[in-house]
């Protein structure tokens with residue numbers, strides 16, 4: 075981290091001082107979530123980043139501006155760069171009430187590359203000024219609202235700062251009355267304000283140079299907050315300047331640990347940039363590139379800045395070099411699936427006109443890797459292990475782990491009208507580039523049966539990787555994680571007792587005994603696709619619809635239901651086929667981490683890289699649960715019995731025995747001994763701790779299985 079910081083900017087030492095206080099960020103699941111989020115971010119990006127140097131591949135690492143609440147160590151990488159960058163822009167006149175701002179040409183053929191450039195006013199008379207890609211966006215945390223409580227959709231904190239843009243959700247705190255949502259967008263110049271058409275805070279803002287031709291037409295719409303933006307007028311530029319200065323102040327005040335700034339929306343806390351380095355061996359060893367990500371990135375900020383452009387100047391002042399994607403071997407090319415624009419409406423319906431989405435989607439690769447869960451199954455680790463690969467570029471989820479975009483959750487950004495919202499969450503990658511992006515949102519697995527189809531529609535080449543964990547261990551982990559939503563009153567044993575019985579009865583009465591416990595009959599279609607009988611399909615539908623019916627109020631987080639993996643995995647294999655779905659046992663991620671991650675890379679078609687130094691992530695901190703509300707022998711056994719038939723069906727589906735039933739132990743003594751065992755080893759380690767069993771557990775009352 076230190077080395078990287080020094081490279082970033084001449085004033086990084088100052089920044090270090092400024093950032094002595096950890097930044098805070100908001101999230102709607104304080105407490106439980108906060109603890110784990112810290113583990114997700116807590117400086118991991120920097121560590122991974124350093125670890126990857128010297129591998130002869132370009133690095134692409136998203137860095138966060140948040141601090142680690144636990145260690146107090148701020149993630150200063152992007153923050154320092156953000157401040158620097160804003161300074162550079164200000165010096166160049168951007169943000170100074172129009173001074174030095176000139177409109178760019180709409181027929182500029184490398185518009186995206188020249189974002190931010192000062193250039194002659196070549197063909198536009200109107201106003202004579204515009205601004206490109208300026209403004210800082212921080213989105214609020216719509217993703218935290220995903221799905222039902224307890225499904226872990228949000229991981230706290232909000233969307234990424236995203237390049238530089240102005241947006242209606244600029245403050246991230248719901249300041250949707252700010253006028254810049256519509257009026258201040260400078261689309262012709264690559265800047266747009268966006269209004270959030272989703273009722274949430276995931277902004278749809280992208281600048282789109284190709285849309286310059288319709289700038290005038292769009293101006294009215296922009297004023298109505300339709301999300302299109304328009305060419306910046308001098309008034310707009312003035313507003314933009316004010317915003318930039320305000321943003322700069324926020325960054326400054328946040329740097330001194332001003333809680334009120336973060337509380338006001340966490341905007342600055344979410345500032346994020348994408349940093350790409352050329353590692354040692356390539357001759358550019360000590361160089362670091364910084365590329366602003368986000369909606370603006372989708373119009374080309376992702377690419378190399380043009381000679382003499384403001385971006386180039388910024389890079390040079392920050393002593394940054396440019397991103398060099400060509401270093402990646404051609405032999406590890408990941409197929410680029412383009413977004414499906416076929417069903418886009420024509421824009422007359424009052425929905426956000428799809429022109430940006432359509433044009434952009436035509437050449438932007440859709441996300442091609444998905445980690446849909448399972449929640450508490452080490453999905454964060456798995457997604458980071460994938461994201462960490464030099465060919466992978468993280469989605470723009472924000473500062474907190476680059477996971478959980480949630481854009482394929484119904485109600486968030488699904489549907490043709492919301493293609494733009496989906497596009498905006500992912501980095502701009504073109505077909506000829508050997509990079510890919512993906513998404514890891516655990517709600518995708520359980521929330522809605524239609525998610526896989528929606529993903530497939532956007533990208534027929536998508537691949538799915540699940541991290542599945544012994545469902546008994548998963549449930550206990552989830553319970554600890556969601557201890558707050560159980561209102562600290564329902565103990566695990568009572569939740570299990572109640573929920574297992576009701577879920578079993580419910581499935582049996584609605585699906586019939588055969589489907590609640592016996593394997594489905596299915597024929598194999600092409601490419602490993604499964605053809606379900608009508609009866610089986612109905613049972614699958616029932617599983618997804620059963621959320622409200624088969625859960626119990628005693629189990630608000632549906633911790634029991636989430637561990638019935640069979641239906642969930644079946645749903646994805648049904649859509650993607652066996653060949654495109656990989657199931658990783660979380661226990662393998664722990665015990666055979668290197669080999670398992672390498673297998674995942676192979677499955678995804680990524681070049682082999684050294685993965686020996688990845689570390690566990692998102693470890694649940696010990697919650698303050700009274701002993702009698704923790705897992706005990708009775709709940710352990712009840713869960714094992716409940717899950718066994720579903721596990722068996724899963725094994726049959728996968729053609730592989732994951733052996734979770736062996737994760738058990740015999741008890742001789744009281745349940746409090748069980749608690750100490752679990753706390754020490756966790757359920758999924760029970761069978762792997764023979765040594766400890768012999769030395770300590772047996773004298774305490776345990777017997778090895």
Ligand SMILES: Nc1ncnc2c1ncn2[C@@H]1O[C@H](COP(=O)(O)OS(=O)(=O)O)[C@@H](OP(=O)(O)O)[C@H]1O
Pocket residue numbers: 110226448449450451452453454455516551552660661662663664667689690691692693694695756
């Ligand atoms: N490498 C590796 N191997 C195996 N297990 C690991 C690994 N990294 C993290 N973990 C454990 O995974 C649990 C968190 O899972 P998730 O990241 O999926 O949680 S979340 O749904 O995103 O909140 C969480 O489990 P618990 O600590 O038991 O709750 C983590 O400790």
